[in-house]
Amino acid sequence: MAHILAPTTQWQTRITKNATSASPMTAKMWGSLLLKQNKKGPTKTSTKFRVLAVKSEGYTINRLEGLLNLDLTPFTDKIIAEYIWIGGTGVDVRSKSRTISKPVEHPSELPKWNYDGSSTGQAPGEDSEVILYPQAIFKDPFRGGNNILVICDAYTPQGEPIPTNKRAKAAEIFAKQKVIDEVPWYGIEQEYTLLQTDVKWPLGWPVGGYPGPQGPYYCGAGADKSFGRDISDAHYKACLYAGINISGTNGEVMPGQWEYQVGPSVGIEAGDHIWASRYILERITEQAGVVLTLDPKPIEGDWNGAGCHTNYSTKSMREEGGFEVIKKAIHKLSLRHKEHISAYGEGNERRLTGKHETASINTFSWGVANRGCSIRVGRETEKQGKGYLEDRRPASNMDPYIVTGLLAETTLLWEEAEALAATKLEQNV
Missing domain, CATH: 3.30.590.10 (Glutamine synthetase/guanido kinase, catalytic domain)
Structure with missing residues (x-):
């Protein structure tokens, strides 16, 4: 960075109430990510999200895109929270999703969760449960709406930070x-x-x-x-x-x-x-x-x-x-x-x-x-x-x-x- 300016006044551990007005990433953002795709003519679609992983006829893709782009807010208060944590290498990121009953503004409103630490190199198979503590939330650019990304750190069932949880030590330092x-x-x-x-x-x-x-x-x-x-x-x-x-x-x-x-x-x-x-x-x-x-x-x-x-x-x-x-x-x-x-x-x-x-x-x-x-x-x-x-x-x-x-x-x-x-x-x- 060339210089340091004043920090943002918005703390991103909170989600603003007008998050429902935001829209997910559009076709212009995602369409340009196609690298050297075969082009046999202009693609006729009115959808907003391009699925790169699906290789089938356009009709099947369009139906899937439509489902991915469903706006849930008129039909339910429920949201999708993507819980994210750091894996056993200390560099890899892992995540999984869960349904939350209503939109949230602060990580304290989210429940703790768990995962199989033996599959991420963070716990033995005979005692594999690791607990996720929600720490910060961000709007989800992939799902849009009120859906969120949740940064978590990991603890044993007894409440002790696991060895790869470096956030806990940093939080202690910044709390001095x-x-x-x-x-x-x-x-x-x-x-x-x-x-x-x-x-x-x-x-x-x-x-x-x-x-x-x-x-x-x-x-x-x-x-x-x-x-x-x-x-x-x-x-x-x-x-x-x-x-x-x-x-x-x-x-x-x-x-x-x-x-x-x-x-x-x-x-x-x-x-x-x-x-x-x-x-x-x-x-x-x-x-x-x-x-x-x-x-x-x-x-x-x-x-x-x-x-x-x-x-x-x-x-x-x-x-x-x-x-x-x-x-x-x-x-x-x-x-x-x-x-x-x-x-x-x-x-x-x-x-x-x-x-x-x-x-x-x-x-x-x-x-x-x-x-x-x-x-x-x-x-x-x-x-x-x-x-x-x-x-x-x-x-x-x-x-x-x-x-x-x-x-x-x-x-x-x-x-x-x-x-x-x-x-x-x-x-x-």
């Missing part, structure tokens, strides 16, 4: 009064790569071959430079519809790679919005017949990796004299570099090489306007004497709950004395 008082803002830049389904090779690349070298693809336009724009645009609109605080999008340096930005968001909201946006992206690529990967280095060689740069500021950083506060925060981050790196995404060592706009994974560095550093400070922040910092270390597959919570913990709750004691302990070992 010192953190609340500093109103931490986050702007997260999520990079991702689109792959061809059968060959798992980047979208737009010749099968078994390579495109021209990097240079013309970043923010580029044209059939030979931009691959997957329709998916990026559909995702952009779907996130806005859902109430996700998405602030922009662009094509990335490696062809077939894209980025979107979420934020500025306050506290735990940042993680909720990133996970909801990832789920929506998975659903869109599913319908487009394209594979999404968050691998931090999907193609080895002279190609950029994929990161999840995290812009961060506190109230003190944004006020007069904030640059000094930023430098103190950076000093603390330098002392906990190893701890942060270990939590910033699997496979990140393949990306953080000191090349392709990254710093070495083994060395902490910071600089003004330097994209080859661990922490970058913008020119405007230096000029104004206040602003934010950008942590460029997180990988594209990082858990936003871990990263946002760790940044707040290190800069606001962690005392330097602990670092000095830890350093001495390492030296004596």
Whole structure:
């Protein structure tokens, strides 16, 4: 992100009462997702939703589209809630649907639910029940109407967070009064790569071959430079519809790679919005017949990796004299570099090489306007004497709950004395 603005005044853990007036994604949004479909003439249809998974005669498809587009609101108060949670890998998103008796405005109005944790790598078969706690709700861009997406975290039947529930620890950090008082803002830049389904090779690349070298693809336009724009645009609109605080999008340096930005968001909201946006992206690529990967280095060689740069500021950083506060925060981050790196995404060592706009994974560095550093400070922040910092270390597959919570913990709750004691302990070992 180029800068951090004031955060949204709308908290997306609530659904506005006029949600019934919203409509699901239209044919123009979804129709453009068809990639190289056989066209034997103009398709005559008056429906709004294109089903990509069904391969049959148009009449059958049209009937199915009509059912998918049924507006339930004139006939029932019941809604469909899609419960979403993070699976056993810590990166995969899972979901299932249930009927709720009436529209809701807050996650506290939703019941807890359960799932088979033995099928997601999160519980043994002999004691497989895992409990879902609804935490944030968003409008459902796929079903429309009053239907919702529900971000959940997972607990044992005894009420303990399961090991892959990173939201619970982050929520504890953001509930500390010192953190609340500093109103931490986050702007997260999520990079991702689109792959061809059968060959798992980047979208737009010749099968078994390579495109021209990097240079013309970043923010580029044209059939030979931009691959997957329709998916990026559909995702952009779907996130806005859902109430996700998405602030922009662009094509990335490696062809077939894209980025979107979420934020500025306050506290735990940042993680909720990133996970909801990832789920929506998975659903869109599913319908487009394209594979999404968050691998931090999907193609080895002279190609950029994929990161999840995290812009961060506190109230003190944004006020007069904030640059000094930023430098103190950076000093603390330098002392906990190893701890942060270990939590910033699997496979990140393949990306953080000191090349392709990254710093070495083994060395902490910071600089003004330097994209080859661990922490970058913008020119405007230096000029104004206040602003934010950008942590460029997180990988594209990082858990936003871990990263946002760790940044707040290190800069606001962690005392330097602990670092000095830890350093001495390492030296004596």
